[in-house]
Amino acid sequence: MERPEIYTDNYNSLEEWIELRKRNEEFVYPQFFVPFREWMxxxxxxxxxxxxxxxxxxxxxxxxxxxxxxxYEFYKEYVQDKVNKEKNLQTYELCMNQLKYNERIYRIKNKQEAWEGLTWVLPLLNINPMKALKALGMYFDAECIYMPDDRIYGISDAMDIIEEKYIKSASDKNAYIFSLTSREFEILIAILYEALGYKVNLTKATRDGGKDIIAEINENERKEKVFVECKLYKTCELKKETVRALGYTMLSEEATRAVIFTSGYATKALKEMDTRIQIFDMEEMILLLNANLGERWYTDFERLKSNFVKN
Known part of the structure; x- marks a missing residue:
């Protein structure tokens, strides 16, 4: 869907556009999507x-x-007139049903804003930006049939911004992960699985047969027992022997699947070696941490670790 190229001429930069929108004293277009995509x-x-x-x-x-x-009343009259001419009651019933399930009509009748605000997702950005993305996605699915183009582009821009800033951002997180001890790295991944809704058991800091974390979930139709292994390497490549050993452990102890988190390098062939075992490298791991613990998780790790140990 191509964006319109006709914009108002009362601004020349994103900063000027933002100021006009904040003051809300004169008409400006676009109203609800970013006019300068290069800003990203x-x-x-x-x-x-x-x-x-x-x-x-x-x-x-x-x-x-x-x-x-x-x-709303004009539309009803239009549909009724069309039905009278075409003698097609089914068309009328279809259109009226669409209106009946359109919550915007009820908001207008109740003298509320026709299009609800979504700024309530903002507190999630520093805690769990993935939930913010899911919330915007659900809103879009529910309202997109009647949504004006301005809003469609705006929701899309908001989701792009959240993903780029709060999920894909890496900055100095690689260095932070390398600064952790092996046990702290395991605790970090255990905290991640708690955020994903799993009940977590961190195994003893000894040779454990190929699993550092046992993550379990039993909710409705979702039942899983996941073995997680954490490999904190500074320069080493993940070896196939590690993957194979975890596979044997998973099989012998009847786990649903297994996951390996590594700060080292994992080849494509290694990632595809066993379909029951998922391997996350540094880049993929940071995406998961950002999405589920918030983009600033590394500055908050000591508090997260303290809470995890207490529980």
Missing amino acids: KDIEQKSDMEIKELLRILLQPYTLGVDTVDT
Whole structure:
């Protein structure tokens, strides 16, 4: 879906556009999506405050000029007239059912904003940005049929911004992981699995037969017993003997599947060696940590570790 190329001429930069949108004293287009996509190139240098200021604009509640009860009544009359001409009652029932399940109509009737605000996802960005993405995705699925283009692009921009800033950001996290002890690395991954909803058992810090963490979940139809092995390497490549040993352990102790987290290098062939075993390298691991513990997890690790040990 191509974006419109007709913008208002009362701004020349993103900063000017943001200021106009914040003041809300004159019309500006676009209202709810970012007019300068090249801004995304430097997103990692933008502060948390700058990012959230922009997201508040993209996700604020609003009502368009056509979002009125009169428009709703006009549409009903239009459909009724069309049905009378075509003698097709099925068309009328179909259109009326669509309106009946359109929550926007009820909000308009109750004198609320036609399009609800989504700024309530912002507190999730530093804790669990993946939940924020899922929330925006669900909102889009529920409302996209009636959603104006401006809002469609805005939701898309918001999701791109969250993914680039709060999930894909790596910065100095590699160095931080290398600074951990092997046990701290295991605790970090155990905390990740707790955030994913698993009950976690961290095995003793001894030779354990190829598993550092046992992660279990038993919710409705989801039942899993996952063996997790953590390999903190500075320069070493993950070896096939490690993968094979974990596979034997998983089989003998009836685990559902197994996962290896490694700060070292894992070849494509090694990742495909055993379909029951998933291997996450440094880049993939940081994406998971960012998504489920928040982009600043590494500055908060001591508190997270303390809470984990207490529990």
